[in-house]
Amino acid sequence: MSNDNTLFRPDLLARYSANGPRYTSYPTAPQFRDDFDPADYLRAAADPGASSTDLSLYFHIPFCDTVCFYCGCNKVATKNRAHARPYLDQLKREMVLQAACFDTRRPVSQLHWGGGTPTFLSHDETAELMAATREHFTLLPDAEAEYSIEVDPREASPETIAHLRKLGFNRLSLGVQDFDPVVQQAINRVQPLEMTASVMQAARDTGFHSIGVDLIYGLPHQTVKSFSRTLDTMIELAPDRLSVFAYAHMPQLFKMQRQMDPATLPSPDVRLAILQRVVERLTGAGYVYIGMDHFALPTDELARAQAQRTLHRNFQGYSTRADCDLIGFGASSIGKVGDVYAQNAKDLPGYAAAIDSGKLAIARGVRLSADDRLRRDVITQLMCNLELRFDEFEAAYGIRFAETFEPELARLHSFEQDGLVSLGTGKLEVRMAGRMLVRNIAMVFDRYLGQQTLERFSRTV
Incomplete structure (x- = not known):
């Protein structure tokens, strides 16, 4: 040995x-069944034995102003902000339907807005959605819960960050991927360093509890040297958490990936060398390797949860809140209630049709x-x-x-x-x-x- x-x-x-x-x-999404009976979800939601567990809420906002070529998320690329209005109304109606299934006195200790780009919504729209959430569910005070949102620095000013903090968000997740301008051009995500630094500083100034940043290795034109510069810059910015994902090139599933020249992707040996540099630089800078692609400062709640054996995983990755029932809102979102997983219709028309007819949008799932x-x-x-x-x-x-x-x-x-x-x-x-x-x-x-x-x-x- x-x-x-x-x-x-x-x-x-x-x-x-x-x-x-x-x-x-577990079971993973391929085991979800199209003939899943939503009645199983309703029974799990109404189970009186679950009243001692907290709730976790996930809202999927699928819209993006521009499409990043590497992305495999369920999204809708559009510059027409008016598309958010009907979707927002559907989310609010879905909240009414979901709240009727649960004992809403159960506290919400975790909330997450993902996408897409949640900051696609206007300030008034984000305030409206959060107000509706507080109307239908019992959100715990700031110090007792984790309320997070994914932010695109390209369309989030310091004023936006202050607005989100005022609404109750206390954890921020930023997409960066790479600071190298050649890589940014190749992936159709041009995001100058100043944008990212400005958002992070605004989050600190307004009292966000934790700032997380996403990076991706394996993208076009990346080298060990170029990604080392990104890491050095990121260490100077000092986020509380870092997720460094391996790019999965699957153009047969995600057609936008065909916009990138496969000849410019780093070889397997170079990818491995980049990963080695990631581990060396981040652990050398004091970050704790949580597992898979996650790193956190020892003071961050994620690292503390692992040390206390209370770390958990859900559809957003590693989580500090174990044993919550997760309610998913929006197209493609997945809920976990008791021993049931339930996923909403992935496409906007299918999701809208269900909600507009007064029914939950559950399209597939599995009972464990x-x-x-x-x-x-x-x-x-x-x-x-x-x-x-x-x-x-x-x-x-x-x-x-x-x-x-x-x-x-x-x-x-x-x-x-x-x-x-x-x-x-x-x-x-x-x-x-x-x-x-x-x-x-x-x-x-x-x-x-x-x-x-x-x-x-x-x-x-």
Whole structure:
């Protein structure tokens, strides 16, 4: 067995790199069924046993002023701001429908606006949507909750940031991707450094609790040297959290990616070298490697949650609020209520038709089996806490862990020989060298992977 306990092992990363889920849910989205019965969602929402858990609200705002060529999100590119009006009205009607399904005395401890570009909405429209949210749900005070919004610095002035803080948002997530002007031109996202710095300073001046920034490696024209400059600049800006995603080039699924010349994409070796530089520079600057593509300062709530074993994952990635029921609003949004996942219609016409007829827009979903619940817990613990304590699962599920997962533990012996995990009596621990391959480790416990093609998933490295 390797005794190497370093975080970055290029030989192992290259060997284990494969397509695999990100496990923002288990079962993953390919297992959602088109014949899902929304009645299962309604029963889960009305379950009196859930009254002790908080609520988390997600609003999907799909509109973007311009399209970024790399993007795989569910979006609508338009310069016509009038398109937001009917959608906003539909969101408000959906809130009425969803609120009728829940005990709305349950506190909301987490709220997130994603997209698309939520700041596509005007100041009056954002105020209107937040006021409607407070009318139908019980939002906890600022100090007790996380209210976050994704912001595009290209259309968010310091006045916009101050307005969002006044509405109650206390965490900001900024898309940057890369500061290099050649890369920005190639991906159709020209965003001068001054725009990003101005938004971050405004967020600090107005008392946002946390600022997160998204970067992407593997984009056209990126090199180790060019991305190192982006990292140096970002470290100077000192966000509380950083997400550094690997670009997934899947032009067969996302046609806008065909606008980029594949010959300009960095080779697998260069991508790996860029990733190595990311890990070295950010951990050297004091950021904690949370897992997958996330880094956080030790003082950030994300790092504290992992240290306290309360970290969680949902459809926005790593989360500080475990055990919330998640209600999704808007086209393509996904909710998780009890043992049910439910996804709204992905297209705007389908979403609008359902809401306008007075029905929830649920188009597909899945109700978890007992085995699904167990494996979801296992995978979540691996992804978030980087360990499994067998006695916890035995007490919670009435199983003998080593017997129930005998085939999976046998498959992990090769991981152990490579120094990625440590298998002891009653415990599985992800070692330092295995942290960047935690998706691969979690995949061992996924019983669906043999039943579906892995090509629809991104690379694990």
